[in-house]
Amino acid sequence: MENETEFNDWYRITQGDEKAFMRLYETHYQALYSFGFRVYPDKDLIKDTIQEVFFELWAKRTELSVVQNPKAYLATFLKRKILKELEKKYISLSPEHIQSLVFERSYEDLLIEQQTDSASRDQLKKSLERLTPGQLEIIRLKYYEQLDYEQIAEQLQLQPRTVYNKVSEALKTLRLHLKVLSSLLFFLF
Amino acid sequence: MDYLNYKAEDFAADESFIAYHLKRDPKAVAFWENWGRLNPEKLDEIAAAERLIDMLAIRLAQDEFDLEKQKMQSFITDRQVIALTPARKNYYWSLAASIFLILSISVTFLYKQRFQNTPELAVEWLKHENPDGKKSRVRLPDGSVIVLNGGSTLHYPKSFSSKKRELKLDGEAYFSVAHDASRPFIVHAGALNTQVLGTEFNISAYDPDKNVSVSLVRGKVKVTTANDQVMLMPGQKVSYDASQKTLKESGFDIESETGWKEDKLVFKNADFAAVAKGIQRTYGYKLINQSPDKNWNYNGTFHQQSVIQVIENICFSKHLKYRINNKIIYLSAEK
Known part of the structure; x- marks a missing residue:
C-alpha cells in the first residue's frame, strides 16, 4: 500500500505535483542523511548535497523515468554526487584514492563524528567504550538500521524481550556514564 | 505498560516512543505528545530519552531538518510564483488579511483606578520566562489563561490572595481573565497598572522605559499610572509614553495587535526597526x-x-537579498 502511494507519487511528481514532491522529500530525507553520513561524515556537505539531489530531481521532473524503488534511486544519486563533491574538494587525489575515503567509518566513529563540539565527542567516545561489542551491535541495529525488536531477535537468534532488555541495559550504562561525565564537566567549569 | 515508572532508558528503548521521536508514526506522535502533556513530571526523563535516541541515530536534528525542508519548499513554490504572476502573492496577502480581520474583531475596556504599586509581601512569586522565538500558554490557579509572547517574562504568585490577583509583566502577553468580581485582576507593566474584572486584552511592554500599551478585546478594564488614568471603549488602546509621562488613546488593529498569539506575524506600514523586532x-x-x-x-x-x-x-518585495549566519540575517541590495 505504502509502495503504491509512493509509486503514484512518483508519477505525480513527473506531472509537477509539489505536494507529492514534498512527501517524497519528507519520507526519505533522514534515511538519505544517514546513508550520506555513512558515505562521508561531513554534515554540511551531506546537507547541501541532499538539497542538490532534490533540486535536480525537481528541475528534471518532466524527464524522469519510472522508478521502482525511489529509496535506492535517491541513495545512488546521492552517493554519486557526494563522490563528485569529494573530487572537487580533494582535487589532487585520484578517483581510486577518493573511493577509498568513503564508507570507511564504523558506527561508533560516525556517532562521535556526529557530535559537533570536541567535549561531547570525548564524552561520547568514553561512554561508548563502556559498552561490550555485543551491546554496541544491538544498539546499531536498533537506532542506526532502525530494525524492530522482532527483526533483531531473528537476526541474532534471541527472544525479542531479551533484545529489548539488552538495549535498555546498554542505554542505562550510557546514560549513567554520560551523567557522571557531564556533572564532572559542569563542576570543572 | 506502566509508563509512569519508566526511566529515560526505558522510554528510549520503547518501540512506540522511538517511532514518536523519529516521527515515523503519526499515531505514536499523537499518543506521546498527549502523554507528555498529561504527565509533566516525566518531562526530564523524556528529554533525556530523546537525547539518547538523537545520540545513537544518525540523523539531522529536527529543527535543522525543518529549515532544510522550508528551503526546499520555497525553492519550488517561488519558482512557480515568479514564473506565473509576481503580483499574485500580494493579492493573497491582502485577502488573508481581511479575512483575519473579520474573524478577530472583539472588544476592549479600560477603567480608571488609583492603585498602589505594592505587591503583597510574604507571597511566593513564580516566574515564567520565554526566550525570543518561543511562545507559551500559562494557566493560572484561578483559571485565567495567558499567552506569553517571545522575549517576555511573567511574574505571578504561587497562589492568589483572597483580595486580589496580581501579576507583573515584562514584554508582551494576551490575557483571558477568569471572572471573579471579589478579586480584581491586576497587571503591572512598566508604569501602567491594568485592573480587570474578567476580560480579554493584550499588553505590550517590551520596552517599559519607552512605551507600554494595553489593548482591550472584551470585558472591563481600568488602567492607571502614578498620576493619570484612562477608560477605554471596546477596540480601543492606550499607550503610555515614558519620556512624556502621558497616556494616549487610540483605536487598534486587532490583527496587528494580537495576531502574534495565533502565530501570525503582521506588519502594517512597519519601519525597519518594527520588522526587525x-x-x-x-x-x-x-x-x-x-x-x-x-x-x-x-x-x-x-x-x-x-x-x-x-x-x-520581504526581500522579494523590497528587492533585497539575504545571508544568514549564526542566527543573524543580513539584508543587502540586490545587484
Missing part, C-alpha cells in the same frame, strides 16, 4: 539592514511561516 521575537533571529534603503514602510501578514519564507517575501 517582530522577527527577533517570533523567530529569535536578528535582522541587520546593510542596504541603502533605510525608510521602510512594509506591509505583510505571515501565518505560521518559517523565518526563511518571511525573509524571502
Whole structure:
C-alpha cells in the first residue's frame, strides 16, 4: 500500500505535483542523511548535497523515468554526487584514492563524528567504550538500521524481550556514564 | 505498560516512543505528545530519552531538518510564483488579511483606578520566562489563561490572595481573565497598572522605559499610572509614553495587535526597526539592514511561516537579498 502511494507519487511528481514532491522529500530525507553520513561524515556537505539531489530531481521532473524503488534511486544519486563533491574538494587525489575515503567509518566513529563540539565527542567516545561489542551491535541495529525488536531477535537468534532488555541495559550504562561525565564537566567549569 | 515508572532508558528503548521521536508514526506522535502533556513530571526523563535516541541515530536534528525542508519548499513554490504572476502573492496577502480581520474583531475596556504599586509581601512569586522565538500558554490557579509572547517574562504568585490577583509583566502577553468580581485582576507593566474584572486584552511592554500599551478585546478594564488614568471603549488602546509621562488613546488593529498569539506575524506600514523586532521575537533571529534603503514602510501578514519564507517575501518585495549566519540575517541590495 505504502509502495503504491509512493509509486503514484512518483508519477505525480513527473506531472509537477509539489505536494507529492514534498512527501517524497519528507519520507526519505533522514534515511538519505544517514546513508550520506555513512558515505562521508561531513554534515554540511551531506546537507547541501541532499538539497542538490532534490533540486535536480525537481528541475528534471518532466524527464524522469519510472522508478521502482525511489529509496535506492535517491541513495545512488546521492552517493554519486557526494563522490563528485569529494573530487572537487580533494582535487589532487585520484578517483581510486577518493573511493577509498568513503564508507570507511564504523558506527561508533560516525556517532562521535556526529557530535559537533570536541567535549561531547570525548564524552561520547568514553561512554561508548563502556559498552561490550555485543551491546554496541544491538544498539546499531536498533537506532542506526532502525530494525524492530522482532527483526533483531531473528537476526541474532534471541527472544525479542531479551533484545529489548539488552538495549535498555546498554542505554542505562550510557546514560549513567554520560551523567557522571557531564556533572564532572559542569563542576570543572 | 506502566509508563509512569519508566526511566529515560526505558522510554528510549520503547518501540512506540522511538517511532514518536523519529516521527515515523503519526499515531505514536499523537499518543506521546498527549502523554507528555498529561504527565509533566516525566518531562526530564523524556528529554533525556530523546537525547539518547538523537545520540545513537544518525540523523539531522529536527529543527535543522525543518529549515532544510522550508528551503526546499520555497525553492519550488517561488519558482512557480515568479514564473506565473509576481503580483499574485500580494493579492493573497491582502485577502488573508481581511479575512483575519473579520474573524478577530472583539472588544476592549479600560477603567480608571488609583492603585498602589505594592505587591503583597510574604507571597511566593513564580516566574515564567520565554526566550525570543518561543511562545507559551500559562494557566493560572484561578483559571485565567495567558499567552506569553517571545522575549517576555511573567511574574505571578504561587497562589492568589483572597483580595486580589496580581501579576507583573515584562514584554508582551494576551490575557483571558477568569471572572471573579471579589478579586480584581491586576497587571503591572512598566508604569501602567491594568485592573480587570474578567476580560480579554493584550499588553505590550517590551520596552517599559519607552512605551507600554494595553489593548482591550472584551470585558472591563481600568488602567492607571502614578498620576493619570484612562477608560477605554471596546477596540480601543492606550499607550503610555515614558519620556512624556502621558497616556494616549487610540483605536487598534486587532490583527496587528494580537495576531502574534495565533502565530501570525503582521506588519502594517512597519519601519525597519518594527520588522526587525517582530522577527527577533517570533523567530529569535536578528535582522541587520546593510542596504541603502533605510525608510521602510512594509506591509505583510505571515501565518505560521518559517523565518526563511518571511525573509524571502520581504526581500522579494523590497528587492533585497539575504545571508544568514549564526542566527543573524543580513539584508543587502540586490545587484
